Amino acid sequence: MKHFDFKKDILPHLAAIAIFLIVTIVFYSPVFLENKALPQHDIMQWKGSAQELEEFREQTGEEGLWTNSMFGGMPGYLINVEFSGELTKEIHKLISFYLPHPTGIILIAFISCYVMLLVFGVRSWLAVAGALTFGLTAFNIISIGAGHNSKVTAVAYMPLVLAGVHAAFTNRKWLGFVLTALGLALQLRVNHLQITYYLMIMVLVYGLFQLIQAIQEKKIADFAKTVGILVVAVIISLGANTGRLWTIMEYSPYSMRGKSELTSQGGGEKTGLEKDYAFQYSNGIMEPLVLFIPNFFGGSSQQDLGKNSNLEKALRKQGMSGQQLQQQVENAPAYWGDQPLTAPYYAGAIVVFLFVLSLFFLERKHTLWVMVLVGLSIVLSWGDNFQTFNYLIFDYLPGYNKFRSVTFVIIIAIVAMIISGFSGLEKLLSLDWNKETQKKFFIAMGITGGFALLAALFAGIGSYRGAIDARLASYPDWYLQALREDRASLLRVDAFRSLFFVVATAAVIWFVQLDKLKKSLGMGVIILLILIDMMGVSKRFLNSDSFVRESKADEFVATEADQRILKDQDPDYRVLNLMNPFNDAKTSYFHKSVGGYHGAKMRRYQDLIEREISPEVSEVIAGLQEGKFDFENADVLNMLNTKYFKAGESARAAIANPSANGNAWFVSEIIKVNNANEEIAAISTFDSKEEAVVDVSSFEVSEIVNDSTSKISLTSYAPNELVYQSSSNKAGLAVFSEIYYPEGWKATIDGEEVKILRANYVLRALEVPAGEHKIVFTFAPSSYRIGNTITWVFNVLLILSCLGYVGYAFVGKSKE
Template sequence: MKFDFKKLVPHVIAVIIFLAAACLFSRPVLQGNVLSQHDVLGWKGMAQNAFEYKEKNGHFPLWNTALFSGMPNYQVAMDSKSVLPDINKLLTLGLPKPINFFFLACICFYVLCIVLRANPYVGIAGALAFAFSSYNPIIIGAGHETKMYAIAYMPALLAGILLIYYKNYLSGLCLAAWSAVMEVGVNHAQITYYLFIIVAAVSIVFAIDWVRKKEWKHLFIAFSLAAIAGGIGVAGSAVIMMPTYEYSKATMRGGKDVEIKDNKIINTKTSGLDADYAFSYSNGLAEPLTILMPNAFGGGSANPLPENSKVIEKLTDKGIPESQAAQVAAGLPAYWGGIQPSTSGPVYYGALIVLLALLSIVVVKNPLKWGLLAAAIFGIILSWGKYFEGVNLFLLNHLPLYNKFRAPSMAMVIAQFAVPVLAVIAMQSMLFGEDKVELVKKNFKKILFITGGTLAFCFIFYLLQSYTSDIDKQILAAYTDKSGSNELGKAIINGMIADRKAMFFSQLMRLTGFTALLVALLFIYSRKIISGTVVTIAIGLITLIDLFVVDGAYLTENSYKAADEIAAENFTANDADKQINNDKDVHFRVFNAGGDRFSEARTSYFHRSVGGYHPAKLRIYQDVIETYLSENPNQEVLNALDTKYILFTDQSGKQIVQPNPGAFGPCWLVKHISFADSPATELTAIGKTHLKDTAILNKNLEKTIQQPVYDSAASIKLMKYDNDAIEYSSSASSPQFAVMSEVYYPFGWNAYIDGKKTEYVKADYFMRGITVPAGNHKIEFKFEPDVYYNGRTISFAVSIILVLLLAATLFANWKKSKAKA
């Protein structure tokens, strides 16, 4: 049997083009620079403790002591037990960031195009459009790497599912299972959830077709294999998924027992995120138009008004000097969409790609289009969040697991995936299908109607839009003088409205140009003047240039720096750090009172921090932050957290160390226990109680926890402090109650007294407490999360299954090709 290597040539060309495009867009990397990403810097800060531990002990700890006074480390950095190599690195050829992200997205989408039997040129054009959609470089620049990986793997998983639905069962199962493991394994549940919506929509369309044709056996086999692939994906990532699911129960996404209203702590009971929090970062109703017109709403929140802003003219008309008016205009945002509090940039897919996707309605017979269109529309509805509250509030309360996620605008990822696929099947039908030229000729009036109708819709919106924004009220308030006059504020708003209208019109003209170009290409093609290949190459090249121009505003050369420069700027110990690190005490914490104390991880890089940076904090710790640490820190709470040092920033920006002699230390024996009726009462009480003497416990523990018997000679001290194991020594002539300056986490931490497992409780709302019997005792706390060890075993077993499945698939395909030969 001879293998026809000529068949590989188009695919090799595709890989070369993908690599070239990724390198071209990421040129600074080739000059030795690296991305300076906010979230990655944050991760390095919070992960440093884990890496130092690993260097010393040979493995990552399961508990991280460096942020938020302690949290599970498998939410930061972890080891996994697998027979598999680093698949991400293999698929991206070990390429540096961000080249690897764009390359991976291209490859996965191209695989989907192969499954769809698209012409290679069509696949290349679609893959480039998908990979370089503006949202991708925006999130890469911010450091949302797991999100980008999850987006990149979306097409590969759908490709596997479609292979199953096309009755290529074994290959489909293999591709779907491997892709599911990669998709789930990168641990961005929200993107995976959106992918499930796409798969569900597509599956419904196929199911309707199978039912109509009475293909019951195939329906059962296909859905069974798809479910098995999904199950393998979850099981293969059990070492990540199981601990994450368990942890989520104790975070904001698991609901809450208290809330703060009008500075009062009240009891509540929720099972997910509040609507107000979940609906932050919602798209305005018209904002999805950015998929066609990227800067119609001003781009990103950081984008300033144009230099020739009408605000300058309006202010000078009010007698304000031009230089001063220009200064005011320069400080105002161009963005006027609905995403609050801010957005990094628009979601843009490429005008030609969106127009082609719309054309799929009339030129594509493949039922797949209806599933993709339905998913895209549903994603847009989800993205509206609070601006389409009736529907989205219902979905938040009834759609399974949906109340675990926030930032509805992220749902535009659904359309970001669906639209290029629709464009691909439209191009394939028009340019390489059986009818091709005749199909375009026959439907040319419909093509004109859809493209012209899209333009007309945007033009009508341009005429009817008020061009006002939520930020206008803030500007009016800021420029209202003591007499109550807001003439200057009104002048500024009028100028901004004029700017917004001009921006929208400019984008409308831009769209008109792209529309005319597409119609012209299809018209010339219908006259057989140029081939489908030429049209496809033109569309792909124009789209790539278009996206590069838009993307370049958000992932710029300034996004890159030399690696040593980034390290020097962020992770070089200053005098304050050195002063604190001279203290060789094994247990104390540092509170950074300057800046955004609960959204920075630099402190965690050098010290055990009361603050930190992580998107999923423990709920009880978040309650304490909101109540006692966010504005004017409560000294009693800081003392209970063993905060030995507080960092302040002086006017020159230099950090100053203030020792806190009142820190309680790592553990203490209380004289009294006070029982609170409810979680709200517990949280309120810790701000009014001297916690060194009195422990606050929930009333449901009153029958099991006895009051301590005072003993002036009783003592407890820390003997050993390790991330996953803590040892104390106690001595008392009567029963005592000890409080440990460690965050209470109900899963995985076990307490032992003299080697015997013992119950411990939540004390002071967010810390650990334990009854200590009379006598001399060794008290140990060990972090032994069964969920992690069980998950690791399952992942290991599934990795073996994946290898066997791949081997079986390769053998079966080899045998089939040999039989054909």
């Protein structure tokens, strides 16, 4: 029976985790030592959108599944729905050492990358260095600052999956099975499918090169066995997230990621996002150089240029001083690349140097797949700036057109360079320090260090004019000239900075190889250099000034306008915030909103926003500014039961709309159309109180007789159940100011299920018989109920697999 050697097998890993914990606490010291919080824009928006579902969960112990708090109503799957079968949630907390969110994310990234590098054969202390590089990369820190927590968490688990795949292909199949299943299950749980898609690209490229190698070595049978094991691991990870994936897949065709039914928008020809939207954020051809020199393109769209900058001197010369001067300098448009808004995804000068170094020392079978991934990642990140390739990929690569912000794909290059870079350094440290080795070493240093030196020396010859300058057209020439001089200075300083880290790291390696510096001490110095490098850049985007003393209660304080609206005791009505309504979910914290903030709103609702709601909002604003507006003309807003408009924060800014249609109403006439185009065209000119537009190619509807005495009202409201009482002398068509969604909603009249019709492009309608009736809408999708059970079963299998491997290792049958 084999026994673990504590000093050799346990202590290095405990030390590594201790380092990761210390670095995490130091980086987030305002949270741990000063009781501060990190305000995150997207998280603030999420809290607003999730409030109704959270309140319902607290009050009932149930999941709402549907929320009316955004865009008139939408499934809650992509907002805030919990699955009781997701035991991986507890594993996630354990790996993050129960640190408060989002501080634990970089700790997960550290541990995940550490495991990956160990599996790739990198010794413990070098794996620590690589893990620190990965966790502190600007990609992660910038994203955390913006509140993209799910994206960064998905990124944090990428190395764990790659570790499993590599272990399986290097004759450690059980370890590979467990790591792949666990890593992928944890990543899928955080629900950022764009990052999962990029992970899939990495695995497929790696697998393709493994297949080529297996063919060359005539080991197809072993390759097939390994793939089979990994397929089972993937099945378990998918099973462990069945409920979440099933509900999202069910919703996806009806979301903005699905097919448009309007032929003028390419309906019937394509699915996914429009190219202009998907490629809005695309790297310029030279922009990936920020991986090596962070301020190569000026840094962020708003960046502090510091004291004694050219801009500060120019502003002082013009007589500006005090707080106004400080604000101008601290929020200068330093970025001069092709994107409208960005910050540099710096990978680290040291890791870029090590990556180049690895290309000279690793075998081709270990570098080719990495080079393909780095090159592919960079080309894909060019997006709209390399249309020949990227439009082809967008149109024909399955699923790729579901995602936007293609700059995110650069994470593939970052992960690949870390794998190759630290594997290459591990290889170099095992080689004799002969002339051939030294020659390759100096070539690698010359390539990276030489480029940094040239960038610094020739920094003054660029134009330093970018896309963001279009917004500066009204600025005087002296301002623009000073700004462009500062942009050049930022490049020059950071180029020398990268040169320093390349030379310093090379020097450490040189002294270690000459036995003038112990390897342990040398690796310690490399860890220190990486910390200085990565934290130095990361602190530009997330520093002590980023944290505030602010409780959750203070984040959402009802304004006078909110308080006035909240006096209305009606169970269900909607509010439209006239100030940027479709990029705001804070309104949703207090009210059911016509607008919201989400990248996957319902496709038909987005059509309605573009074709009808936005023009009506413009008319409302124009009318209010003139002091007169006939709300009766806003038929679409009225049919959405927009009972209040918010035009500011004061009580007077809460404007009541007496023309809102209410929760439900009977119509006197049906306008029959035959397709989506006719449907949305008809609601441009109809009377929403008297007429209903129905697509008879999809829904059968009876003729109706006008009954002016008919009434219908909402008597009970919950996110997943709406109860109405109707009274009419004749059968008629009732229209409800609720968003139509065909999956999961059921309607009953006096307990008998009836078919839900779609009316007015986005609303629900029912044929209601004469008399008094109780009408109930319930949302209980089987995808959630059954999916949750399957999720639980596979979570148990996953945990048993992990425990089985741990037990197997400890009894000595396998020590990996």
